[in-house]
Amino acid sequence: MRTRDLSTKLIVLLVTLVLTGVYVLPIYVMVVTSLKTPVEISQRAYLIPTRNLQFQNYAEAFRLVYPSLINSSIISFAVTLLAAFFGGLGGYYLSRSRSPFVRVLFILVGVALYLPYQVILIPLVQFMAKTRMALTHMGLILSYLILNVPLASVLMGTFFLSIPRELEEAAQVDGANRLQLFFRVVSPISLPAYASTAIIVFTQVWNEFLLALTLSTPRTTTIQVKLAEVKGSFVALYNIQMASALIGVLIPLAFFLFLGRYFIRGVLAGALKG
Amino acid sequence: MNRKPRRSFRQRLSEVLESLPFLAPLLVFLVILYGMLGWTLYVSMANWVGTAPNYEFAGLKWYQMMFRLDRFRVDMNNNVKWLAIGVLPTVALALFLAYMLEIGSVKRIEGYVRTLILYPVAMSFVVTGTIWSWMYQPDKGVLNTILRAVGLSELAGRYTTNPATATYWLILIFVWQYLGFAVIILQSSFRTTELQEMVEAAIVDGASKLRILFSVIVPNIRGGILILVSLLLISALKVFDIVYVVTFGGPGYSTDVLALFMFIATFQQHLVALGAGLGMIIFLMALVIVIPYTIYAFRKWFE
Amino acid sequence: MKRVVLPVLLLLVLSLVLSACGPAQTPTAPPPVVTVVREQVVVTATPAPEPKKLEIFHWWTAGGEREAADAMFKAFKDKVPDVEIVENPVAGGGGVSHRVVLQARLSAGLPPDTWQTLGGAELKSYVDGGFLEPLDDLWAELNYAAVIPGPLAKAVTINGHPYVVPLNMHIQNILYYNKALFDELGLQPPTNYDELIAVAEAIKAAKPEMSPLALGTKEKWEAAFVFDSILLEVGGPAHYVQVYKGEVDVKNDPAYKEALQKLEALVPYIYPYHAGLTWDESCGLVVSGDAAMVLMGTWAIGYFQSRGWTPGKEFSAVTFPQKPERILLFHPDTYGLAKGAPHPQTTMEWLKVVASPELQIPTDVTQGGLFARIDIDPANFPDPIRQELQTYVRNNPDKLILDQHGSIAPFSFTQAYWDVIAAFIAQPNVDGTLSSVADLLTTYNVKAEAAWYQWP
CATH class of the missing domain: 3.40.190.10 (Periplasmic binding protein-like II)
Structure with a gap:
């Protein structure tokens, strides 16, 4: 549905220009800041580029954030895969059963979708520290799963609802049980939905700050906590922080660009059909 | 009452066993979640002050104190602002952009715009918040420097340093960050074959572009809009990082939100019971949002 | 082909989870059971051999403060050469984030050996929670009350017991x-x-x-x-x-x-x-x-x-x-001994070093405060401002009152x-x-x- 209308094209051009300004400016400020010296930073002339570019800021930033990138990757990928997997199982059940039990379950899951971590933060910290899971990646992984599995279940279930039952019925006639049905028939055609669920879960976990801060230990510090830390408390090292942030954004960005296509496809397949 | 034939015990057992692998993981996490929610509720009625856990029952003491605090009133106000202003304009703007990209753009522009507005999604508020705090600084910040340079210095504002309007500027960051995400979701829900055909038909009938948007597209992407609205509502209610990074609740506590106050009460003031109480208030607000959504989703789901 | 996808995915998940937990758990030597450690602390007569290790929480992470922390640890290693220092530095002005992380550990009964705390109300909250050991014996051994200003001693003395060793004083006004x-x-x-x-x-x-x-x-x-x-x-x-x-x-x-x-x-x-x-x-x-x-x-x-x-x-x-x-409004940075500390003996060694001029001079000069000890020569400061302040404190030790951070x-x-x-x-x-x-x-x-x- 494309138009040849000139006035529409003008509007498009204008909007594109405005958007360019609004979205390029912050990233410009970020890049310029990451290449400055601390003294230039403290002059707060954000727009003015520096003449002697401090590329070593990036080396320094990488040295500082490298361990936390590993931690964040382990935690985010583990949570993403597990949440998508468990969410697929749970979502399938939610979408296929009509029992009163499932109706109650659906409401419980729906409420869980909206809960911020603040609601369970105090017991969660107690629990993770008491069981010593807080000292390992397991603590954060499990914590993130608590809220992301219900979310993934709903996202996956929405997709499963749109799959025609005939496929499963045919397989059922051949004598397949529920698990076989799910893994051999339903899941393979649901990969786009897995991809879109994965994107949503991954970006949420990668960028989460509150829980990562509360449960941080030297061995499990995530990139977001590290980003707050490298700024320092004495002299604000925004140059290092911004260089670190630009390094840190590469992984989710790659994830997004790579899976973005699946995301669109997944949605195209009808996951969000009104 | 007995419409279905009674199933034997063995049948029931095998049904339960069959559904167990599907349900078990979800159930485990739900039990943990609601268990902890109950635990928080209990802490909010205990006398836990300081670092050491104290589960001595204190009734509604902390709630009474909370309702007396002016800060709590400010927080509730701000949270409502976030929910309303953070969500509705984002959806409207995203709808406009998505529609514009669909009908009026050249292929290359579409890809460009999408990448452009999507990159903030990959960034955390810790980073974007820091950058926007530089954008907003009234004396040397980016926005005012530009405004002065182009001779519009009377437009230069106080942004987040003005207690009366600071929250709105914070919300703008949220809109900026989530716009790309919103556009993607809406754009994808445009692209069902049925909808495309309906739009083609409307064009043939000579309907105007706005009419197509409101009479054909919007009614047919209700599902997409619903998911978007609910995702945005969740994020707006959870908002913590933007406020933490950009204003830390200031000036004074004029931009404070419940989630930040919960954090400060628990970890800075060491009033853990009060923090738990604030957590419960956030939960109640979530419930209020969730009820209409759940009713709608419930009907669609089990129709 | 398609049938393979999910089992493979499952395997991937499993292996990822295993690899995620594996390396993280191995270095976590299980800390001794808390009750046993408590006995070790109370009964000082029969100290069991413990690894020379110090687990420490502080918030001096960047800028000039990182260098001050390094100076601090160098002074400690000069005295106790073979010690292993496990830091958990958490940034944040005045220890904002630091307290979040610390609170999680303390309330769960997993204390580090020692942590940075300001005097006054913050210290009191740890004492009230029962997280710190009183240090009367150490103070008596070092005669510490005699070498620091009276108001500083009072700021770290709760219910009659000193609970920490201050290493500096910051002046607010x-x-x-x-x-x-x-x-x-x-x-x-x-x-x-x-x-x-x-x-x-x-x-x-x-x-x-x-x-x-x-x-x-x-x-x-x-x-x-x-x-x-x-x-x-x-x-x-x-x-x-x-x-x-x-x-x-x-x-x-x-x-x-x-x-x-x-x-x-x-x-x-x-x-x-x-x-x-x-x-x-x-x-x-x-x-x-x-x-x-x-x-x-x-x-x-x-x-x-x-x-x-x-x-x-x-x-x-x-x-x-x-x-x-x-009047000078002040607060100190201090370290104490955790109740149930995994390494109480090393921590006591650490606290003795914290009290010494050998640690205070390089650390305080770098980080920016005054010396807690008023028997250190003010001329150790390179700048006239702190030379003058330290001299004033030395001659008028009673003109100090706790400030906002040290909070009354x-x-x-x-x-x-x-x-x-x-x-x-x-x-x-x-x-x-x-x-x-x-x-x-x-x-x-x-x-x-x-x-x-x-x-x-």
């Missing part, structure tokens, strides 16, 4: 000023409120673009610094202590009201966009010439130096106010109080603020919670 500007305008640094207003007026007249007083209230405590200085002058030191002990009926107190009114009169001379700046950025305003003065703690000296300003040359400082008498009032009150004062500077409202503060004092039960503090 210092007014830094641009020396070249003051010379140019022929101004004398103000040491009381009237002089401050006069100087501010003169600067405003000569340099309309410049804010006479810089301020950054993003973290809120900065606002209380300015107010404290005024309150100290209007009501005097005894009144100041009474206010924060909750013994003054603030709502009907003329001195408190007058102090607020004077602060309101000062607001037009304060940098107007203070809400968006942190303390270091506010000091930066002085360096960049956007402001002439700033009221900040001793730690600002290090900041100015990092910007290339030399004390006594580009900038100088006076304590403010010096009327009715010259309980933490719960102090945090909320900063918000109220910061809001006041953003939008002055004397009567509203009086009743807010009075409310906070009763809500947070300050009178009972602050009764531990004795001054003089």
Whole structure:
């Protein structure tokens, strides 16, 4: 549905220009800041580029954030895969059963979708520290799963609802049980939905700050906590922080660009059909 | 009452066993979640002050104190602002952009715009918040420097340093960050074959572009809009990082939100019971949002 | 083909989870059961052999503070060469994030051996929670009370027992000023409120673009610094202590009201966009010439130096106010011994080093505070400002009162109080603020919670 209308094209051009300004400016400020010296930073002339570019800021930033990138990757990928997997199982059940039990379950899951971590933060910290899971990646992984599995279940279930039952019925006639049905028939055609669920879960976990801060230990510090830390408390090292942030954004960005296509496809397949 | 034939015990057992692998993981996490929610509720009625856990029952003491605090009133106000202003304009703007990209753009522009507005999604508020705090600084910040340079210095504002309007500027960051995400979701829900055909038909009938948007597209992407609205509502209610990074609740506590106050009460003031109480208030607000959504989703789901 | 996909995915998940937990768990040597460790601490007669290891939480992570932490650990390693130091540095001005992480560990019964804490109310919250061992024997052994100022000893003594070893003192009420500007305008640094207003007026007249007083209230405590200085002058030191002990009926107190009114009169001379700046950025305003003065703690000296300003040359400082008498508001950085510490013996070694000049001289000179020990020669400081301050403390050890960070009032009150004062500077409202503060004092039960503090 494309138009040849000139006035529409003008509007498009204008909007594109405005958007360019609004979205390029912050990233410009970020890049310029990451290449400055601390003294230039403290002059707060954000727009003015520096003449002697401090590329070593990036080396320094990488040295500082490298361990936390590993931690964040382990935690985010583990949570993403597990949440998508468990969410697929749970979502399938939610979408296929009509029992009163499932109706109650659906409401419980729906409420869980909206809960911020603040609601369970105090017991969660107690629990993770008491069981010593807080000292390992397991603590954060499990914590993130608590809220992301219900979310993934709903996202996956929405997709499963749109799959025609005939496929499963045919397989059922051949004598397949529920698990076989799910893994051999339903899941393979649901990969786009897995991809879109994965994107949503991954970006949420990668960028989460509150829980990562509360449960941080030297061995499990995530990139977001590290980003707050490298700024320092004495002299604000925004140059290092911004260089670190630009390094840190590469992984989710790659994830997004790579899976973005699946995301669109997944949605195209009808996951969000009104 | 007995419409279905009674199933034997063995049948029931095998049904339960069959559904167990599907349900078990979800159930485990739900039990943990609601268990902890109950635990928080209990802490909010205990006398836990300081670092050491104290589960001595204190009734509604902390709630009474909370309702007396002016800060709590400010927080509730701000949270409502976030929910309303953070969500509705984002959806409207995203709808406009998505529609514009669909009908009026050249292929290359579409890809460009999408990448452009999507990159903030990959960034955390810790980073974007820091950058926007530089954008907003009234004396040397980016926005005012530009405004002065182009001779519009009377437009230069106080942004987040003005207690009366600071929250709105914070919300703008949220809109900026989530716009790309919103556009993607809406754009994808445009692209069902049925909808495309309906739009083609409307064009043939000579309907105007706005009419197509409101009479054909919007009614047919209700599902997409619903998911978007609910995702945005969740994020707006959870908002913590933007406020933490950009204003830390200031000036004074004029931009404070419940989630930040919960954090400060628990970890800075060491009033853990009060923090738990604030957590419960956030939960109640979530419930209020969730009820209409759940009713709608419930009907669609089990129709 | 498709049938393979999911089993493979499953395997991938499993292997990922395993690999995720594997390496992280191995180095986590299971800490000994808490009850056993408690016995070790109490029964000092039969110390079991323990690895020479120190697990320490602190917030000196970046800028000049990282170097101070390094100096601290170097001094420790000089004394105990084969010790392994496990740090958990968590950044955040004044330890904001640090406390979040620490609280999680403490409330779960997994304490590190020792952690950085300020004196006063913060220390008291750890003592009340039963997380620290009393250090009477160590203090007696080192005769520490004799070598530090009396008010410092009192600030770390709760219910009659010293619980930590202070390694420095930070002074809150210092007014830094641009020396070249003051010379140019022929101004004398103000040491009381009237002089401050006069100087501010003169600067405003000569340099309309410049804010006479810089301020950054993003973290809120900065606002209380300015107010404290005024309150100290209007009501005097005894009144100041009474206010924060909750013994003054603030709502009907003329001195408190007058102090607020004077602060309101000062607001037009304060940098107007203070809400968006942190303390270091506010000091930066002085360096960049956007402001002439700033009221900040001793730690600002290090900041100015990092910007290339030399004390006594580009900038100088006076304590403010010096009327009715010259009182220094202070807080210490300290370390103690955790109850149930995994390595109590090494920690005791550490605390002895913390108390020694060998640690305090390199650490404090780098980080920015004064020496806790007044038997260290003030000439060890490279800058005239701290030389003078340390000499003053040495000769007048009783002129010290706990400041906002070392807090007389309980933490719960102090945090909320900063918000109220910061809001006041953003939008002055004397009567509203009086009743807010009075409310906070009763809500947070300050009178009972602050009764531990004795001054003089």
